[in-house]
Amino acid sequence: MNPWDERYGKDEYYYGTEPNDFLRDQAAMIPAGADVLCLGEGEGRNAVFLAAAGHRVVALDQSAVGLAKAARLAAARGVALETRVADLAQYRVDADRYGAIVSIWCHLPSALRSRVHPQIVAALAPGGVLIYEAYVPAQIAHGTGGPRDPDLLPTLAELRRDFAALDILHGVECERVVHEGAGHHGMSAVVQLLARKPDRADVESNAV
Numbered sequence: 468m469n470p471w472d473e474r475y476g477k478d479e480y481y482y483g484t485e486p487n488d489f490l491r492d493q494a495a496m497i498p499a500g501a502d503v504l505c506l507g508e509g510e511g512r513n514a515v516f517l518a519a520a521g522h523r524v525v526a527l528d529q530s531a532v533g534l535a536k537a538a539r540l541a542a543a544r545g546v547a548l549e550t551r552v553a554d555l556a557q558y559r560v561d562a563d564r565y566g567a568i569v570s571i572w573c574h575l576p577s578a579l580r581s582r583v584h585p586q587i588v589a590a591l592a593p594g595g596v597l598i599y600e601a602y603v604p605a606q607i608a609h610g611t612g613g614p615r616d617p618d619l620l621p622t623l624a625e626l627r628r629d630f631a632a633l634d635i636l637h638g639v640e641c642e643r644v645v646h647e648g649a650g651h652h653g654m655s656a657v658v659q660l661l662a663r664k665p666d667r668a669d670v671e672s673n674a675v
């Protein structure tokens with residue numbers, strides 16, 4: 468069995484049912500009524516929060532068990548949510564499509580990140596935003612959650628390079644306390660990124 472299906476195979480929501488703090492803080496940056504894609508969305512807490520804020524949200528994850536719980540959470544909160552079971556190693560994100568892409572603790576191997584990150588840039592519509600939080604390699608010493616394999620842990624330098632085509636509005640590596648269900652608990656080393664794809668008008672005016 469997929470280890471994520473196993474982890475999500477209990478009634479309890481492993482990361483809780485409340486949204487991630489960084490997403491909650493940055494959600495107002497998403498254009499109103501946007502199409503939003505949440506990558507590696509698991510049991511759906513972030514997607515359901517954004518759907519309740521009036522966005523049309525797709526929750527993508529490789530775990531069918533996690534996404535079934537996401538659908539249940541959406542139904543319990545009375546919001547619409549599209550779920551898509553897919554492995555990002557095979558999936559191709561539609562270009563020029565989303566007002567926001569959300570990646571919260573979606574830890575992919577570095578080789579896969581280098582394929583998915585350019586797809587994120589292409590998939591954002593002009594003016595669309597990327598909201599991204601992940602653990603960094605220093606998190607391994609904290610032991611308060613997240614992967615133990617450093618190859619799954621990006622750095623701010625990597626994200627600045629991969630998302631150089633976007634305007635970086637907030638990009639920091641920092642330590643913060645994370646409490647999310649049974650999965651994340653305590654002082655943590657993270658990278659946070661808020662970035663916006665330039666509007667076509669900005670690109671054209673910079674070109675003259």
Ligand SMILES: C[S@@+](CC[C@H](N)C(=O)[O-])C[C@H]1O[C@@H](n2cnc3c(N)ncnc32)[C@H](O)[C@@H]1O
Nearest residue numbers: 471482507508509528529530554555556571572
């Ligand atoms: C730490 S959980 C985070 C879940 C959710 N974003 C949250 O904050 O509650 C990481 C999620 O990434 C998903 N994931 C990992 N690799 C993936 C891949 N290659 N394709 C799709 N989903 C993936 C896992 O199934 C898991 O649900």
